Amino acid sequence: QVQLVESGGGLVQAGGSLRLSCAASGRTFSSYRMGWFRQAPGKEREFVAVIRRSGGGIHYSYYADSVKGRFTISRDNAESTISLQMNSLNSEDTAVYYCAAGRDGNPRTLDYDYWGQGTQVTVSS
Secondary structure: OOOEEEEOOEEEEOOOOEEEEEEEOOOOHHHOEEEEEEEOOOOOOEEEEEEOOOOOOOOOEEEOOOOOOOEEEEEEOOOOEEEEEEOOOOHHHOEEEEEEEEOOOOOOOOOOOEEOOOEEEEEEO
């Protein structure tokens, strides 16, 4: 069982930055791929970024095209946390952001085992 708690959301002006964090419980954190998703009002939840861990300890990360070059995902296995650094924010980034933990399946889909409650990010223009 893994419990996930997001933090760091808030209101920011367009062009600004925010850093989201997700704290995970459980002793098997390092074995999960960790993802960030978001859901805007009236829209479906969509993939933002995922970070995996290879057997060599290298953390591969992948991003949605809409955030590539602006967002950076990172993980700290010792602290059981992941972060999402978001720069150059615009109004289209306004959404509730969720972190998720999963082992199998397509990391760009909703195929994750555990989800957090979400944190609101609002970008004012």
